[in-house]
Amino acid sequence: MSLSVTLQAALQSLLAHQTALAVAAQNIANAQNPDYSRQVARLKASIPIPDPSLSDGVTWGQLGTGVTVSEISRQYDALLLTALRMSSSRVAHQRTLLNGLERLNALLSEPSESSLNNLLAEFFEAWRDLASNPENIGNRAIVIEKARLVLSRFQNLRSQLDYEKILVRMQFETEVEQLNGWLEHVARLNEQIVAAKTAGLQPNDLMDERDAVLRQIAERISIQVFEQPNGSVTVTASGHELISGAHFRSIKVVLSPEGIPSAVFSDTGENLPLGEGILAALREFFEQVLETVQSQLKALIDNLAQAVNSLHQSGYGLDGSTGEPFFVLVNGEWQVNPVLIEDPRKLAASSTGSAGNGEVAESIAKLAEEPLAGLNGQSVLGAYRNLVGLVAARTQGVQNAHSAFSEVQKFLQNRRDMVSGVSIDEELVDLMRFQQAYLAAARVIQAVDNLVNELLNRL
Amino acid sequence: MRITPMILARQALSFINRNAEVINKSLERLGTGRRINRAYEDPPGTVLSMRLQSDIATVEGDYRRLEQALPYIQAADTALQQSISVLQRARELVLQAGSDTLTEEQRSAIANEIVGLRDELLQIANSKVGDRYLFAGSAILTKPFLMDDAGNVTYYGDSDQLSAVMSNGERIAVTLDGRRIFQDVEDVFAVLKDAISALKNDDASSLRNDILPRLDNALSQIIRMAAVYGAQANRSERTMDTLLTQETSLRAALSPVLDADISEEVTTYQLRQVTMQATLFATSRILPLSLVDFMA
Numbered sequence: 118m119s120l121s122v123t124l125q126a127a128l129q130s131l132l133a134h135q136t137a138l139a140v141a142a143q144n145i146a147n148a149q150n151p152d153y154s155r156q157v158a159r160l161k162a163s164i165p166i167p168d169p170s171l172s173d174g175v176t177w178g179q180l181g182t183g184v185t186v187s188e189i190s191r192q193y194d195a196l197l198l199t200a201l202r203m204s205s206s207r208v209a210h211q212r213t214l215l216n217g218l219e220r221l222n223a224l225l226s227e228p229s230e231s232s233l234n235n236l237l238a239e240f241f242e243a244w245r246d247l248a249s250n251p252e253n254i255g256n257r258a259i260v261i262e263k264a265r266l267v268l269s270r271f272q273n274l275r276s277q278l279d280y281e282k283i284l285v286r287m288q289f290e291t292e293v294e295q296l297n298g299w300l301e302h303v304a305r306l307n308e309q310i311v312a313a314k315t316a317g318l319q320p321n322d323l324m325d326e327r328d329a330v331l332r333q334i335a336e337r338i339s340i341q342v343f344e345q346p347n348g349s350v351t352v353t354a355s356g357h358e359l360i361s362g363a364h365f366r367s368i369k370v371v372l373s374p375e376g377i378p379s380a381v382f383s384d385t386g387e388n389l390p391l392g393e394g395i396l397a398a399l400r401e402f403f404e405q406v407l408e409t410v411q412s413q414l415k416a417l418i419d420n421l422a423q424a425v426n427s428l429h430q431s432g433y434g435l436d437g438s439t440g441e442p443f444f445v446l447v448n449g450e451w452q453v454n455p456v457l458i459e460d461p462r463k464l465a466a467s468s469t470g471s472a473g474n475g476e477v478a479e480s481i482a483k484l485a486e487e488p489l490a491g492l493n494g495q496s497v498l499g500a501y502r503n504l505v506g507l508v509a510a511r512t513q514g515v516q517n518a519h520s521a522f523s524e525v526q527k528f529l530q531n532r533r534d535m536v537s538g539v540s541i542d543e544e545l546v547d548l549m550r551f552q553q554a555y556l557a558a559a560r561v562i563q564a565v566d567n568l569v570n571e572l573l574n575r576l
Numbered sequence: 577m578r579i580t581p582m583i584l585a586r587q588a589l590s591f592i593n594r595n596a597e598v599i600n601k602s603l604e605r606l607g608t609g610r611r612i613n614r615a616y617e618d619p620p621g622t623v624l625s626m627r628l629q630s631d632i633a634t635v636e637g638d639y640r641r642l643e644q645a646l647p648y649i650q651a652a653d654t655a656l657q658q659s660i661s662v663l664q665r666a667r668e669l670v671l672q673a674g675s676d677t678l679t680e681e682q683r684s685a686i687a688n689e690i691v692g693l694r695d696e697l698l699q700i701a702n703s704k705v706g707d708r709y710l711f712a713g714s715a716i717l718t719k720p721f722l723m724d725d726a727g728n729v730t731y732y733g734d735s736d737q738l739s740a741v742m743s744n745g746e747r748i749a750v751t752l753d754g755r756r757i758f759q760d761v762e763d764v765f766a767v768l769k770d771a772i773s774a775l776k777n778d779d780a781s782s783l784r785n786d787i788l789p790r791l792d793n794a795l796s797q798i799i800r801m802a803a804v805y806g807a808q809a810n811r812s813e814r815t816m817d818t819l820l821t822q823e824t825s826l827r828a829a830l831s832p833v834l835d836a837d838i839s840e841e842v843t844t845y846q847l848r849q850v851t852m853q854a855t856l857f858a859t860s861r862i863l864p865l866s867l868v869d870f871m872a
Contacts, residue, residue, distance in 0.1 A: 148581065218616070227615050228625045228834060238630035242637040248741040249641045249750070252707065252716055473714035473738030473751055482741070485630070498630055505615055506623040512616035527590060531583050538580035542867040549871075 122166070122182060124565045129183030130558035133160055136186045137551045144539045152329035154193045154537040156321055161187035191321040194536045198328055199342065201533060202335040204526045206393040209336035211519035213398035217285065218512040221406065224277050227505045233270050234505070237498055238485070240267045245482035247466050248475030252435065257461035260478075264443070264453050271418045272450060278411045282376065282403060289378040289399045293370050296337045296380075296396075300352075300365040302330050307349035308363040314348040324348075334359075338380075339392020355390035357382070377404050406511070413504050420491040422451045424484050432465030432477030439465060581863070588859040595852040602845040605836035612834055621833045628830040632823060634743040639819040642812055645740035648750045649809045652710045655703040656757070656802035662700065663764070663795045666693045670771055670791055674784035687775035694768040698723060701758050711754030714738050720754045721765070727772075729765035731755045748812055749805070757801045762794040 137158040147153035163182045171178025226232055240263040247256045306327040313320035327350065334340055334352070340359065343351045352360040359366055367383045380389040380396060391397035422444040429443040441463055444451045457464050466478035485498050492500045604613055615622040672678070673686045701721045703710045712720035712733030720733035733754050739747035758764045767790045774782045 151582065219614070222615050225615065228612060228622055228629070232626075234626040235629060235633065238633040242633055245634075245637055245741050245743065246641060249645065249739070251738070467714075469714065469734075469736060471714040471716075471734055471736060472718075473708070473712070473716035474736055475738070475741060479741045482743075483745075502623050502626050505626065506619050509615035509619035509622050513619055516616060527586065531586065534580050534583045534586075535578045538578070538582050540578060540580045543578070545867040545871065 120565050120568060122168075122180065124562065126163075126181065126183030127558045127561035127565065129163060129185060130561070131555060133158075133184045133186050134551045134555040134558065136189075138548065138555070140189055141544045141547045141551065145541060145544045148539040148541050148544075152325050153539065154191045154321065154325050154328075155539050156189050156191055158189050159187045160184050189319055189321065191319075191324060192537050193328075194533070195344065197529065197533050197536065201526075201529045202332055202340065202342065204522065204529055205332050205335045206339045208519070208522045208526045209395050210393040210398040211515055211522055213395045214402055214515045215512070215519050217281075217399075217402040217406065218508065218515055220281065221410065221508055222512055224274065224281070225505055225508065227509075233267070233274070234498070234501060236263070236267050236270055237501065239263050241482050241485035241498075244478045247464075248478035248482060251466040251475035251478060252472045254461055257464045257466075260464065261453055261458055261461060268418075268444075268451055268453070271414060274414060275411065278407055278414075282407050285399050285403045285407065286372070286376065286378050289380075289396060289403075290370050292337055292395050292399070293368050293380055296334065297367045299330050299334045299337075300360055300367065303327060303334070303350070303352065303360050304363050304365040306330065307360070310348045311362070320348070336394055337396050338389070338394045339397075355392060357387065357390060375408070377408075406508070410504065410508065413500070416492060417497060417500055417504075418451055420489050421484070421497050423491070424489060424497075425481055428477055428480050428484075429465050431468070433467045433470035434465050435462035435467075435472055436460075437470055438463045439470075441465060581866075584863060588855070588863060591855045592852070592859065595848055595855055599845060599848045599852065602841045602848065605841045606838065606845065609836055609838075610834060611832075611836045618833075625830055625834045628826055628833070632826045632830070635819055635823045635826060638742050639816060639823070641740045641742070642748065642816050642819070645748055645750045646812060646816075648705050648708065648710060649748070649805075649812055651703065651705045652750075652752060653802070653806055653809050655700050655710060656798065656805060659697055659700045659757075660795065660798055660802060662693050662697050663791065663798060666690055666768060666771070667788070667791045667795065669693075670783055670787055673775055674780055674788060676780055678780070680778045683775045683778055683780075687772050690768060690772050690775065694765065694772070697758075697764065697768070698729065701754055708738070708751060709733070710751050711757060712751060713753040713755075714751065716751050721758065723765070727769045729759075729763075731759055742815075748815075749808060752801070752805065757798055760797055762790055762797055764794045764798070767791055767794050 137160065140156050140158040144155055161184065163185045165179040165181050167177040168180040169177050171180060227234060240260075243256070243260045243263040247253070247260050250256045306323055310320045310323050310327065313323065331340070331342055331350070331352070338354055341353045341355075343353070345351060345362075349362050350360070351358065351362075368380050368389055369383045370378050371381050372378055377400065379400065380391065381387060382389060391400065426442040426444055430440050433439045434441070441456055442454055443457065443464075445454045446452075467474040468476035484496070486496045488494045488496055488499075495503060605611060612618050612621055612625065669686050669690060673683050678686075698721055701711055702719055708716040709718065709720050712718050714736035715733045716738055718732050720731055721729050722732060723729045731754060735753045735755065737749045737753060738751040739749050741747060759766075767787065771783065771787045771791070774787055
């Protein structure tokens with residue numbers, strides 16, 4: 118054996134612990150980076166050499182030559198990452214739905230003094246007041262005014278729902294654009310990671326970045342991720358390949374005739390299965406909530422107008438006029454018949470033509486709680502209450518799902534951090550350990566140096 | 577378990593958020609005085625409150641309509657009572673005139689008085705409150721009783737009636753079919769006309785045997801109608817009391833659904849504030865802990 122072997126071992130120790138210190142420094146630097154996975158320098162004894170001085174007479178013994186860093190490993194749990202991605206899809210889905218539904222609740226603004234429910238109730242009461250005072254011009258004017266308030270509220274709601282649809286469509290388009298960016302990003306990272314691995318490097322930080330981007334994708338659509346032996350990942354959405362190696366397929370938005378947005382592959386035009394996530398939630402909100410609410414509101418006002426009209430046309434105004442509709446359609450919008458606004462005496466409250474008869478007005482007032490065939494046997498007020506109740510119940514359900522899924526998400530994030538997160542205290546302890554080892558190695562070099570000096574001086 | 581600073585921070589933040597959410601909701605309820613500020617906070621409660629609110633509007637409407645109808649009902653009641661006393665006076669006079677001891681001159685004086693009574697009755701039958709004739713049925717803008725030169729009175733109203741309409745479908749008559757009061761089985765005006773001509777003809781026996789029983793019939797006809805109408809006037813006033821009670825109980829039912837329970841909210845608010853303080857205190861003590869502080 119020779120002193121040079123010892124010197125070599127001490128040198129290796131110095132270098133290995135220097136690397137370990139550098140890794141600890143990197144960990145500490147990234148302690149607050151949520152996407153970072155903790156790295157660990159794996160120390161391994163270097164290959165021993167046979168030494169004649171350790172011979173037992175038959176074979177030579179082996180002598181250690183020091184330590185090397187065999188790899189800088191990345192601490193992660195692939196299963197947890199998969200679970201986290203699924204949960205991201207789910208949370209993003211509910212969050213998007215909840216945002217939309219909360220806006221819708223604000224639009225309907227029930228319960229409040231100025232709500233449509235109260236406007237409708239006041240409209241029907243105005244008719245009942247007219248039935249009790251059919252000759253009174255003031256009561257006629259009130260009926261017309263209340264009718265205009267109801268109509269303007271309906272029109273207001275409709276145009277706000279239209280605007281909401283435009284917003285949802287725009288958000289869908291922006292999200293798809295971003296999705297394309299993220300898909301391309303993963304494909305690039307795949308390329309870089311494969312290149313690094315081929316060169317024998319450990320692209321830990323690139324892999325962290327790729328996981329972060331995959332989570333961004335998962336927030337938009339449900340994906341499945343398969344890691345390949347060469348280090349790249351293949352990403353599919355319900356069996357449709359999105360990314361393979363350095364290749365990705367871009368997505369574009371197409372609109373149905375009703376304006377409902379969906380995502381298709383740009384190359385083949387096939388539908389992209391959305392699963393859960395922001396895109397699916399936007400579509401669901403558009404199709405199942407906005408469309409439904411809008412069509413139910415339309416059914417409500419159409420049935421109300423038609424029912425009022427058919428009663429009104431059977432009645433007589435104060436001037437004996439008859440057959441006049443109360444509501445008329447102007448460019449697809451219901452309005453109070455301008456003839457009646459011009460001359461409220463033409464408002465037909467009477468069933469006989471006599472000034473003191475208010476039977477038609479009374480029948481119209483009764484429509485409030487009368488089952489209508491066009492509303493599936495619900496009354497006007499009942500149908501509207503149901504609509505508000507359904508939207509509210511849906512919102513409450515989504516809110517509950519969102520907070521439940523968020524809890525799961527937090528739990529999974531904590532589990533991930535238990536494996537991949539950086540504990541500063543732990544790194545500090547490591548720092549002390551490596552520092553001591555480094556100092557000890559330096560002391561070995563000093564000892565060898567002393568020995569050599571001693572030897573040289575004696576000669 | 578490895579607990580990293582990120583886990584601690586995430587937990588602390590989520591506790592703080594949860595407390596802040598509850599405090600925010602309490603604050604909102606206290607600020608608005610409402611328990612349900614958005615429909616989805618309580619969907620069944622929202623639907624119930626919408627139902628109760630439209631019910632309250634209906635009950636208020638019923639009360640308003642009765643209140644408006646009441647002056648007409650009372651005026652008609654008074655008019656009917658007046659016509660009863662007019663007819664009673666006419667009956668006394670006819671009874672008096674039926675006696676054989678009266679002179680022709682005296683009968684003619686009585687005839688003049690009855691002419692006055694008939695005119696008064698005609699005026700009562702044409703009673704008007706505001707624009708409405710009370711006894712024209714539903715033809716409320718038409719003067720119901722007109723007398724021609726021969727002294728025959730014709731009814732121009734109809735057999736319908738104007739009613740105050742209640743939400744439960746009940747109808748409270750505001751104007752009446754005048755014919756049923758004045759010209760039903762017995763035509764009151766015709767009786768008086770015949771009485772006048774009998775008086776002028778000095779026909780005491782006809783006064784006794786024909787006019788007097790017919791006057792009795794006419795009187796009982798009006799008294800019967802007045803009783804029906806008076807009963808309805810009474811009922812209207814009672815209904816108004818009932819409506820007030822109904823409104824109070826509807827509002828009482830609405831309050832726990834819609835209104836914030838102030839004392840409960842204040843308690844929640846204070847309790848949560850204590851929890852929040854504890855959370856913040858613990859967080860501020862635990863989060864900064866690090867080995868760094870203890871290394872030389």
